[in-house]
Amino acid sequence: MKQDKEEYTFQIKCPECDADIEVPDDVISGEIVSCPDCGMDYEAKIGADGKVVLEQAEIEGEDWGE
Amino acid sequence: MSKIGLMFDRIRWDEKSLIRAATKAGVDLNLVDSKTIYIDTSVNPEKIIAEYGEIVIQRCVSYFRGLHGTAILENSGIHVINNFNVSLTCGNKLYTTLALTKAGIPTPKTLVAFTEEGVYKALEKLGYPAVLKPVIGSWGRLIALVRDKDSAQAIVESREQMSNALLQIYYLQEYVKRPPRDIRTLVIGDEVVAASYRYSPEDEWRTNVARGGTSEPCPITNELENIVLKAAKAVGGGILAVDCMESPDGIMVHEINSTVEFRGLYSATKVDIPSKMIDYAVGVVKK
Numbered sequence: 001m002k003q004d005k006e007e008y009t010f011q012i013k014c015p016e017c018d019a020d021i022e023v024p025d026d027v028i029s030g031e032i033v034s035c036p037d038c039g040m041d042y043e044a045k046i047g048a049d050g051k052v053v054l055e056q057a058e059i060e061g062e063d064w065g066e
Numbered sequence: 067m068s069k070i071g072l073m074f075d076r077i078r079w080d081e082k083s084l085i086r087a088a089t090k091a092g093v094d095l096n097l098v099d100s101k102t103i104y105i106d107t108s109v110n111p112e113k114i115i116a117e118y119g120e121i122v123i124q125r126c127v128s129y130f131r132g133l134h135g136t137a138i139l140e141n142s143g144i145h146v147i148n149n150f151n152v153s154l155t156c157g158n159k160l161y162t163t164l165a166l167t168k169a170g171i172p173t174p175k176t177l178v179a180f181t182e183e184g185v186y187k188a189l190e191k192l193g194y195p196a197v198l199k200p201v202i203g204s205w206g207r208l209i210a211l212v213r214d215k216d217s218a219q220a221i222v223e224s225r226e227q228m229s230n231a232l233l234q235i236y237y238l239q240e241y242v243k244r245p246p247r248d249i250r251t252l253v254i255g256d257e258v259v260a261a262s263y264r265y266s267p268e269d270e271w272r273t274n275v276a277r278g279g280t281s282e283p284c285p286i287t288n289e290l291e292n293i294v295l296k297a298a299k300a301v302g303g304g305i306l307a308v309d310c311m312e313s314p315d316g317i318m319v320h321e322i323n324s325t326v327e328f329r330g331l332y333s334a335t336k337v338d339i340p341s342k343m344i345d346y347a348v349g350v351v352k353k
Contacts, residue, residue, distance in 0.1 A: 028085065030099050031077035043076070058075070058101070062230065063129040065204015065276075066307060066323035 012054055016040045023052060032057055068351040070344075071096040071119035071144075073135055075126045079329050080340075084123070087340035093348060100126055100135055111142035121347050123147045125325060129157045129202065132325060145350055148304035148324045155301045156324035159237055160201045162301060169300035171293060172318045174311075175240040182222045185236045189218055197239040202232050204323070205276035211241065239320075242313045248273045248320070249284050249310040250331055252339060253298040254346045261286050261294075262334040275327070281334035293317050305343055307331075 008025040012033075019037035027033075029046045033054065042054035070088070072095055074081050088095035096119050105114070122139050124146050126132030133153050136146045148156070155161045166173040174197075177188040189196055189212065198210045198221060212218045225233045251261040267278035275281060284290075294308045297319040307323040328339045 028077050028082065028097070030074060030097070031082065061128050062207070063131075063202055064127045065129065065207075066325050066327050 012052065014038060014040065015042070015054060015056075021054070027052055068121065069094050069096050069119035070347050070351065071098055071122035073098045073100050073118075073122055073124050073126060073132070073139075075100050075128055075131060078127075078327075080327055081125055083332075083340040084125070084343060087338070087344045091341065091344050091348065093344055098122075100131055105135070105138050107138055107141075114139065114142035115144055118144060121145050121147065121351050123343070123347055124153065127325070129153075129204075129325075133157060147347055147350065148306070149302065152302035152304050152306070153324045156306065156322045158201050159199055159321065160235070162322050163237075165300045166297060166319055166322075169296060171297050171300055172313070172316065174242050174313075174318060174320055177238045179236040179238065180234065182219075182226070185218060185222050185238065186215065188236070188238045189215065192238060192240055195241045197241055199237045199239065200233055201235050201237050204274075206272040206274035208233075209272060211271055212238075242311050242318060242320075244311045244313055246271075246273075247312075249290065249312070249317075250281070251284075251286070251290065251294045251308045251310065252326060252328060252331055253294060253303075253306045253308055254342050255303070255305075255349075256295065258286050258291050258294050259342050260328075260331050260335040260337040260339060261290065262331050264330070275330035279330075281330040283335050289317055293319060297322060305346060 009022040011020040012023050014021050014035040017038040019035055021033055021035050023033055027044045031044045032041055034041050041057040043057045045053050045055050070093055122144050124132050124136050136150050136153055140146050140150045155165050163176045179185045179188045195211050195213045198212050200208045210221050247263045247265045250264050252259050261284040262281040263284045264273040264279045264281050266273045273279040297308045298306045301322050307326040309321040311318045311320055332339050
């Protein structure tokens, strides 16, 4: 039985540097994934066909935070 | 079961854990990506409630985005966690200080100036070192430890070059002689659910987890609990991170956060914070 879903991942190529980015199986649209090689942040988007694509995440704004 | 909304702009670890906690509790959580929507302020409030939920947990990382979203939703009769006034007060360090001072809660001595001239006068009164913070902003950004007049001048001059008018509000605080740590507490309603010490990383005086600070569990003493609950009440209550310092004169509250990041606190204490937050929202629906 799956204890922790995040252990299960699939890989998407980083649009910036072509490294493999681990994306959790239970990824949600809006979730942030980061490239382990170049550090770029992406926002996962799940299309109508269920396919996950990575879009560049918003750049941190000066009003961001808690 | 009533619908509960969660308005976000980023799904971070925190939001994902809230979604999991809602699923576990059997709560129908309506995820609203604020980046993809518009809200028509002229439609019947009932329509807005039907679309978003009776309760909305506001989780936008962008303070102004969250605040303005909350304004509309609350105006439609939705109970937003946290409400507009709480978000407004906690999003601005000066408004927080005013609320804490009014309630008689120990907080660092704070002076406010609007010009370079005012800053120097304020610093003479406070003495060096002093702390200069922007009134809006998080994660320790642009917070400066001012050691002398020269560094004050450099900071003020660079701030004057920035186009953000809010950066010309100079919020100056005494430097409190504290251990190299502060205390992050989380209040949910009437309860302090968790507390952690946050230690500054090496070569850094700020303790923010976003700056690499590390967290360890902190005992919730009566003194801490009393002050923290009073502080949460002073800004209007809800789900709040009340940050404290151990000053030579006892516990002081220096900041209250309204859109709480709880990953560090969770990993230090193992308290199931996301489930407690969802339970609180469900409790508000029932009331």
